[in-house]
Amino acid sequence: MSGYYTSADHFALLPALMLVLFGSAILLLEFLMPKGPARTRWLVGFTLLGLASAAIALLRQHQALSAPGSRIVAFSGSFTIDSFSLYFDWLFLAAAAIVTLISYRYLEIEGEHRAEYYGLILLACSGMFFLASGADLITMFLGLELMALSFYVLVGFLKRERRSNEAAIKYFLLGSFSSSLLAYGFSLLYGLSGSTNLEEIRRAIFTRGSLDAITALAMATILAGVLFKVSAAPFHMWAPDAYAGAPTAVTAYLSVASQAASFALLLRLFNGPLSPLDQEWRPLVAGVAVATLVIGNFAALTQENVKRLIAYSSVSHAGYLLLGLVAGNTTGLRGIAVYLAIYMFANLGVLMVLIAIRTRTSGMLEEDLSDLNGLGARHPLYAAAMLVFLLSLAGIPPTGGFLGKYYIFLSLLETGHAVLAVIAALYVAVSLYYYFRIVRGMYMTQGEPGPLASSIGMNVAVAISGVATLLLGLFPEPFLRFAAGALVR
Amino acid sequence: MPAGYLPFFLFLVLAILFPLATLIVAKLIRPSAPLPVKREAYECGIPAASTSRGRYAVRFYIIAILFVIFDVETVFLFPWAVHYKALGWFGVAEVAVFLAILVVGYLWAYKKGALEWV
Numbered sequence: 001m002s003g004y005y006t007s008a009d010h011f012a013l014l015p016a017l018m019l020v021l022f023g024s025a026i027l028l029l030e031f032l033m034p035k036g037p038a039r040t041r042w043l044v045g046f047t048l049l050g051l052a053s054a055a056i057a058l059l060r061q062h063q064a065l066s067a068p069g070s071r072i073v074a075f076s077g078s079f080t081i082d083s084f085s086l087y088f089d090w091l092f093l094a095a096a097a098i099v100t101l102i103s104y105r106y107l108e109i110e111g112e113h114r115a116e117y118y119g120l121i122l123l124a125c126s127g128m129f130f131l132a133s134g135a136d137l138i139t140m141f142l143g144l145e146l147m148a149l150s151f152y153v154l155v156g157f158l159k160r161e162r163r164s165n166e167a168a169i170k171y172f173l174l175g176s177f178s179s180s181l182l183a184y185g186f187s188l189l190y191g192l193s194g195s196t197n198l199e200e201i202r203r204a205i206f207t208r209g210s211l212d213a214i215t216a217l218a219m220a221t222i223l224a225g226v227l228f229k230v231s232a233a234p235f236h237m238w239a240p241d242a243y244a245g246a247p248t249a250v251t252a253y254l255s256v257a258s259q260a261a262s263f264a265l266l267l268r269l270f271n272g273p274l275s276p277l278d279q280e281w282r283p284l285v286a287g288v289a290v291a292t293l294v295i296g297n298f299a300a301l302t303q304e305n306v307k308r309l310i311a312y313s314s315v316s317h318a319g320y321l322l323l324g325l326v327a328g329n330t331t332g333l334r335g336i337a338v339y340l341a342i343y344m345f346a347n348l349g350v351l352m353v354l355i356a357i358r359t360r361t362s363g364m365l366e367e368d369l370s371d372l373n374g375l376g377a378r379h380p381l382y383a384a385a386m387l388v389f390l391l392s393l394a395g396i397p398p399t400g401g402f403l404g405k406y407y408i409f410l411s412l413l414e415t416g417h418a419v420l421a422v423i424a425a426l427y428v429a430v431s432l433y434y435y436f437r438i439v440r441g442m443y444m445t446q447g448e449p450g451p452l453a454s455s456i457g458m459n460v461a462v463a464i465s466g467v468a469t470l471l472l473g474l475f476p477e478p479f480l481r482f483a484a485g486a487l488v489r
Numbered sequence: 490m491p492a493g494y495l496p497f498f499l500f501l502v503l504a505i506l507f508p509l510a511t512l513i514v515a516k517l518i519r520p521s522a523p524l525p526v527k528r529e530a531y532e533c534g535i536p537a538a539s540t541s542r543g544r545y546a547v548r549f550y551i552i553a554i555l556f557v558i559f560d561v562e563t564v565f566l567f568p569w570a571v572h573y574k575a576l577g578w579f580g581v582a583e584v585a586v587f588l589a590i591l592v593v594g595y596l597w598a599y600k601k602g603a604l605e606w607v
Binding site: 027 | 493597
């Protein structure tokens, strides 16, 4: 009976296992700690310890998979560790660590500093690991739900704030709706192929050949479900409300880590079981991507709330990422990987500066654009960091953002989608307007002096994100090699 | 349409038709005697004290959720119990892990006071 949980299974599962272990233990740790500032330090330290032990387990996997194209298949083929999953796992860990660093001061000010928050961050992260590594519909669905359920609670974590509650309910209803769409599509795939294994489904669909009604229905429902998760138009309606109402640190986590995990799911499904149908879904995804660019960018123009603006801007980034999938060649897929990492640091950065420069003592959910007025004079370092992050989001050359967009556009041109490339480039110009509205407010407007909600963790996080954003733009070679390896399959 | 789905579609049609037919037939043959008391919510046979749309304490939800969690736990234990001999120590270890996770949840709920009826 030793075939159930082999050492290979254990080795493959260990990073996620560590996160679950620490995520559960931290719930009990809270009761052992005395109340007060010491407990805050313990909780943050314990969370970082959990992330570090997951990172060590991940590093060992990384070393075991040094040969290109090698992989570990565990749990009878339902869980794969390959360079793709490793790349995404590193992104998730980095996002979780940064979010932990920027959270504790924020939660303290809001009076909601609890162990559950960190437990949920760790559990959500382990759910993302299952999404990136899943090679089986059921494993992936469970991972998705583990992540999504943690996020529903995190979004409503400020339970005394009505807007936080409202955001949680909206996100929960639309999220569970999209999950059920996805589950319906999965059930059709199982009906078509008699298997939940992604590779076997791919073979079954490939031998089926032409697109019939059931295959089309399966493809359409899965596409709709996943597009909900990545907040692509016309399924983006939940994003602005959920992003604006959630605690800002959770908005940061949601907009980068959940987005990256959903793209991991998207790539696993559309480059795996649904790849024989690429002639059918490619035009659909192209249409959705253009609609996402249009809606995301134009809706962002008129926003007065910074978090809503960032929400619409992340909708538009989902559009660029989808264009990489439309191109579908190696450059495009590498572009998605590069783009996600760069977007992660920049978007986390913008939101953490928002947390740091809070100008009000209460009502932290109401971040108006005017709150940033005069930031350049008040806190030049934070303003400079914000400038770097915004430049990266807009895709201006010295920063990393340029690189991500470069690869996406290059892949579009390589595959003969010149029209899409032109549309995408035009919308970069639109996005410049709303990013520079923030910049103009920071440097060219007078503002009232306000307190800083900074902390050591916050400063470390701003420094890491800022340096990463600049380094990815200036010395991208090592990172590009790493990202290129992510897509050898 | 693939042939394998025929029973499913037949069942779908039946599932739609049967309740419709039942409702229509019942409407045709039953005597009509509308009384206000028939529209009231049922409360153990006594006259209803309040509407069924009232608000009640969130504690009920917590108790209900805890009940469901530990109820489902038993459902998961049944297959293990049936195959206890075949699974051997591996099964015991697996169930121990499963229960350990639940015990964490139980301890947490207990310490948070979710089991206390204030």
